[in-house]
Amino acid sequence: MTLTAATDDIILESVDLKKHFGSGGLLSSPTVVRAVDGVSLGVRRGETFAVVGESGCGKSTLGRLLLRLIEPTGGDVRYEGQSILKLNKSELRKLRRELQIIFQDPYASLNPRMNVGDIIAEPIWLHKLAGGKEKRERVTDLMRTVGLLPTHADRYPHEFSGGQRQRIGIARALAGDPKLIIGDEPVSALDVSIQAQIINLLEDLKDRFGLTLVIVAHDLAVIRHMSDRVAVMYLGEIMEMSETDALFDNPLHPYTQALLAAIPVPSPSNRQPKALLHGDVPSPAAPPSGCRFHTRCPHARPVCKEQHPALEEAPDGRRVACHFWREIQGAGAGSISAPPPSPALAKRLALYQTWRERQDKAVTTSP
């Protein structure tokens, strides 16, 4: 873990951030969707911070708010200690260079009428970082960095596969020398083998350019693999925030426990009946009173229906929003133990890795 830097070196911070969508139309009664409702978090410099939750929990909205791609209803976002909500247009443009985003669907986020070279060159041109020959060299460098062939610069997005398109999106995000990249489900539309390639690429780039990553995702295995800290969201609020290993080894909030229990474990010998959550996520337009999770919570008591739990401090710098987390903790639910790979699989994986490295070497040495 890269926590050698001061743990309080916060690069991006949200304070009681709120985003409410919609209101009454002319003929309809007002419905307000509280997509993000009072989220406070701080992202430390150089870490990978993950936001996890099911669809409709507000995680993507939060990602967009952190970049001010949409305007919040309330609260504040601070980058390097300064509010980004009061910036004027030219200041905001500078900020856009330092904060970048990668989207889930790489095809929908690339202009089909521009060739790849132009797509990657656009931020360089926009921020006046380089021109002419130098610009072209930078594009070539970037394409090589993300594992694309520079000779493909004159091709169009539709000529690439999903994984390659995601690489284009990453190259474009890197073009302005960003400090922080937000990935909104950056690998969830990709096949497993391509997903692994992109995860490794993001990690390499993070080390190489000293980036801070914020990953918004629903796949807990990906999050465990990539992130240093995790915030679990449910219906617009943070339920639990913790270091990644602590969260997976000992989830405090009943929602986190349920989420972990629901993951299919890739080991056929460990099949066991699961404690399932009942029902669906309630509509964020009419969230339950008190604790928003109480309608599905196996531990709910009358007070949960009435009182909204605060995100309180727990040991080891963790935070949890539950009235009864101390008692529930002992229930032993949730913590997820992936069985180690079988000896035969471990042996073959090691063999595979050895040959795989050799395969990479053969590629780089041969012209």
Place this chain on the structure above:
Amino acid sequence: MGHEAARQPITDIRGSGASASAAQPPLLSVQGLSIRFDGAPKGVNVVDDVSFSVSKGKTLCIVGESGCGKSVTSLALMGLLPTPPARIVAGTAMFDGRDLLTLSERERADLRGDRMAMIFQEPMTSLNPAFTIGDQIAEGIVRHRKVSKAEAMERALDMLRKVRIPAPEKRLRAYPHEMSGGMRQRVMIAMALANDPQLLIADEPTTALDVTIQAQILTLIRRLQEETGTAMILITHDLGVVAEVADEVAVMYAGHVVETGPVEAIFEDPQHPYTIGLMGSVPSLGRRQGKLATIRGTVPPAELMPKGCRFTPRCPFSDDHCANDLPPLGEIRPGHQARCWYAPLEQKRGAAA
């Protein structure tokens, strides 16, 4: 069809072979199925020489990534493959004594939704937005059974109860858009099971769902299968789902079955480099152990498909032999087969490492 003898071993993919079900013929037995798309380069079938079988009450998982032919295979079995462009060029699919691939369109329509049924990935696009849930479930019952509309509606209500939809009487009159994704998938399952099919094909049934809802649906499917004894082919790309529900597994890559066997064998003793690479690509749920293993590159386009093993360009172990000659689906152990010249790898590729 002439190569029956060569493929004989695969009909018994019931694990050790000692189980009682070995005596009973499988419900569905697919042999040497090859499907070609018009305009594809010569010799490159989108599905090539695929064989598998499923027995009553058992689940076969077909795993593979996009473009491996898993959905095309299932559509062919259901008779839903549009011809042209797709053509079945070889193979048989014996379902309860009849070859599905030679049936007339009318006979297939009689089977579909009755003795075999299918669930799709995206429940919203497979439901008609203009009709109520009850109407849509009842439609299939009226088509295949001699019952009145009222009786069919009664049966539809039963089915909604069976798939544990809350307030089923109310839901019977609801439209698809009024339901959540998980509830819609339950409706799809109710519809598929309404006529007690012997075979259920589920194509990525939980991929579009959240993880807590996915767990609910998988549990439901398993419970219903225990109650009804339906055989199931589940198509997925998620190894976690496979480990949870499969009895047998077939791993597909670019139209070939590259490895097949009982689920324990596939997970604990995987043989094909693609299977191994796939397992290394999935992040572990345990503490992090270094970088992920990856599979290099992507599936080659049809015109660049190698003549031999189609995994050759991405495989770390491959050589010219692999590129030129297609390896047979060789037996590792009774019921466990891998299509690789170098399996088991530690014996044939271990020394050089």
